[in-house]
Amino acid sequence: MTDPEEAEVAAWLGAGADRAIETACARVFLAGDRAFKVKRRVELGYLDYSTLELRLWALERELAFNRAAAPDIYRAVRAVTRKAGGGFEFDGPGAVVEYALEMRRFDETAVLAAQPWAVDGPLADALGRAVAGVHAAAPVRPQGGGGKALKFTIDSNAQLLRELAPRLGAERVERLVAGTDAEFFRQEALLNRRQAAGFARRCHADLHLGNILLEEGRPVLFDCIEFNDVLSEIDVQYDLAFLLMDLDFRRRRDAAVRVLSAYLDEALRTFGEVVLDGLAALPLMLSVRAAVRAHVSAHSGDLDAASAYLDAALGHLSPAPPRLVAVGGLSGTGKTTFSRLIAPGVGAAPGAVVLRTDEVRKRLAGAGPTDSLPSEIYTSAFYDRVYETLFAEAARLLRAGRAVVLDATFLKPELRARAEALAVEAKVPFSGVLLEAPAEVLEARIGGRAGDASDATIEVLHGQIERLARDEPPGPAWMRIDASGPAEDAAEVWSHAAPAAG
Incomplete structure (x- = not known):
């Protein structure tokens, strides 16, 4: 029941607002170019806003936490005070009866949940890098994360789903509960190692498309969890998993895998190769995130969505096995576009x-992903170091159960042989692809590039063509594909010729 003063x-x-939005724990009033958020006077177990002091505490944390990623949206905590003649005002001399968080109003249709199709390749790349940047700057929380934090959510999911079993199906619920526990105990030691290594940080913790805004072509993360440290001081990969699960659930696996690849490239700059080991726990984390959405959807009355999330949670616990695909070819053959098309x-x-x-070159040189490198850096020693790093990172990912697509020229026979040997060592299937196109097509593509990580020039291409003529041709493990047309056509050829790739 609403408190009379709360209603007042x-x-x-509301009298000065164009629109009001109500949730179980807050009200947001949209007024012109501003928005005011007040906490409801509730105690829900996982959050407590029952006193004025607790609501102030929560709003101040919400302001501080969200300013890290959205400083232009979150403005100030305002006191709602009584006027001497009756009524209320902001920050007056009278008694404080409530607190409100003032924010800049934004276009609600620009939230990505309202336009998941807008997450194209460049935005997915930017989103992955933005999340990695937030995680790199986030405060470390040594007592958070680890197995204990994830098990808290797993056990909470189990309780809530069992209460919903009559509506969701008891057999499916129990299969998910048992499967989640089994996978958790298999990954618990890894989760605890990540906690000790500094991957437990104060995270956004509610990182789905409904809390990501697209403004001026860039993603803005907002509305993080501030009310419960157990939920927000978590493994950074579990934070990322919500976004990946949400995109995957919305049938945007293409965007999800590009977010993941960009995130890892950026995170490797901060955390080093150890960040890759955590991918072994990603299927579990995706499943837990889907299970959360299952019971939230059910309690909101959407049983169809709840059932679909339950199926997704079960599916993530039976991941497809890893494999290695190496995509080679001259500069301009479209290796990166092809790789991104087949990766999902x-x-x-x-x-x-x-x-x-x-x-990898840009990372090793300490440059941004699209910065140009001086030609003098391209020595044979640097070339060897790039490939050493590429194969080392691929090996760690394969050990973690994650499939890998290597995007490189692979012009040298010894590098092609090394890619094949890596698959043998990791005991995973291997597919090699060499993309081919006429020189004039490649020259035109290279001349039209902008904003990409590649530094290849037409001069570099001509040197590659000369070297290719001298080297021995690839073996039977490498499929030659005509890439003179759209990359989608080449990807379709590969998918038909390599049915075991999925």
Whole structure:
């Protein structure tokens, strides 16, 4: 039941608002170019806003936490005070009866949940890198994360889903509960190692498309969890998993896997190769996130969505096995576009991580992903170091159960042989692809490039053509595909010729 004073404050804010939005724990009043958020006077177990002091505490944390990623949206905590003659005002001399968080109003249709199709390749790449940047800057929380934090959510999911079993199906619920526990105990030691290594941080914790805004072509993360440290001080990969699961559930696996690849390329700059080991726990994390959405949807009355999320949670616990695909060819053959097209269909959801030598070079040189490198850096020693790093990262990903697509020229026979040997060592299937196109097509493509990690020039292409003429041709493990047309055509040829790729 609403407190009379709470209703009075809501009426005052609502009188000056164009629209009001109500949730179980808050009200948001949209007024012109501003928005005011007040916490409801509730105690829900996982959050407590029952006193004025607790509501102030929550709003101040919400302001501080969200300013890290959305400083232009979150403005100030305002006191709602009584006027001497009756009524209310902001920050007056009278008694404080409530607190409100003032925010800049934004276009609600620009939230990605309202336009999941807008997450194209460049935006997915930017989103992955933005999340990695937030995680790199987030405060470390040594007591958070690890097996204990994830098990808290797993056990909560089990209780809530069992209560819903009559509506969702008891057999499916029990299969999910048992499967989740089994996978958790298999990954618990890894989760605890990640906690000790500094991957437990204060995270957004509610990172789905409904809390990501697209403004001026860039993603803005907002509305993070501030009310419960157990839920927000978590493994950074579990934070990312919500976004990946949401995209995958919305049939945007193409965007999800590009987010993942971009995230890892950026995270490797901060955390080093150890960040890749955590991918072994990604299927579990995706499943737990889907299970959360299952009971939330059911309690909201959407049983169809709840059932679909339950199926998704079960599916993530049976991931496809890893495999290695190496995509080679001269500069301009479209290796990166081809790799990104096939990645969603290779391995466990949301697909294979694409490792690009072009991005590895930039990382090793300490440059941004699309910065140009001086020609003098391209020595034979640097070339060898790039491939050493590429194969080392691929090996760690394969050990973690994650499929990999290697995007490199693979002009040298010894590098092709090394890719094949890596698959043998990891005991995973291997597919090699060499894309081919006439020189004039490649020259035109290279001349039209902009904003990409590749530094290849037409001069570099001519040197590759000369070297290719001298080297021995690839063996039977490598499929030659005509890439003179659209990359989608080449990807379709590969998918038909390599039916075991998924």
